[in-house]
Amino acid sequence: MRLAPREGEAIILRNLRGLADRADEALDRLQALEDHRLRTAEAIRAAHRPGRLLELAALVQFAPVVSPRQIAQRLNMTLSGAGKLLARAADLGLLAEVSGRMAWRAYMAPDIAIAFGYVTRPVGRPRAAPRQLTELEPTLTAFDREMAALDLVLEKFGVISPAEEPIS
Incomplete structure (x- = not known):
């Protein structure tokens, strides 16, 4: 200025x-x-x-x-x-x-x-960080299945998931 x-x-x-x-x-x-x-x-x-x-x-x-x-x-x-x-x-x-x-x-x-x-x-060459924890993938898949099942249960009670709520 x-x-x-x-x-x-x-x-x-x-x-x-x-x-x-x-x-x-x-x-x-x-x-x-x-x-x-x-x-x-x-x-x-x-x-x-x-x-x-x-x-x-x-x-x-x-x-x-x-x-x-x-x-x-x-x-x-x-x-x-x-x-x-x-x-x-x-x-x-x-x-x-x-x-x-x-x-x-x-x-x-x-x-x-x-x-x-x-x-x-x-x-020297930097150590490469592990890019993926292989043991984590089954856990994340199981978590996604459980969350989908929970969404179905909540839907029966008329509860809207936070991802589907309208933005105001």
């Missing part, structure tokens, strides 16, 4: 390019989040005794920087147990330890730790 009105096209073009750049960055971040989610699901599925890794993974989706004290409070566990859980998640590659301290450790999702420069990007 600092330029004269005759140069308005340049301003608009610059703003649109900046907006497109931010959108590309957001899509990259979203893809990294999805890859991390799939890797986490695969690691938890492959774990002999997953313990509370699933709860930790869910929490990290909403609080990407965590500490043992925070995990202990949120998951209702001891400080020692929270520290061990976070160390186990870091060993599995689900989190990255970013504080470099023994007493007050902090952990982040690996993609965020790389983006902020806390850890270096791994050298």
Whole structure:
């Protein structure tokens, strides 16, 4: 807006390019989040005794920087147990330890730790995230059948499914 009105096209073009750049960055971040989610699901599925890794993974989706004290409070566990859980998640590659301290450790999702420069990007070809969990397909098919049966039952009672409700 600092330029004269005759140069308005340049301003608009610059703003649109900046907006497109931010959108590309957001899509990259979203893809990294999805890859991390799939890797986490695969690691938890492959774990002999997953313990509370699933709860930790869910929490990290909403609080990407965590500490043992925070995990202990949120998951209702001891400080020692929270520290061990976070160390186990870091060993599995689900989190990255970013504080470099023994007493007050902090952990982040690996993609965020790389983006902020806390850890270096791994050298070589990146690990491919599992694209499909084969054990999930029968469960989703069964869920779809159950939901269709539930829709039929609700239809008998005159209940309209949320997908069929008119938009107002």
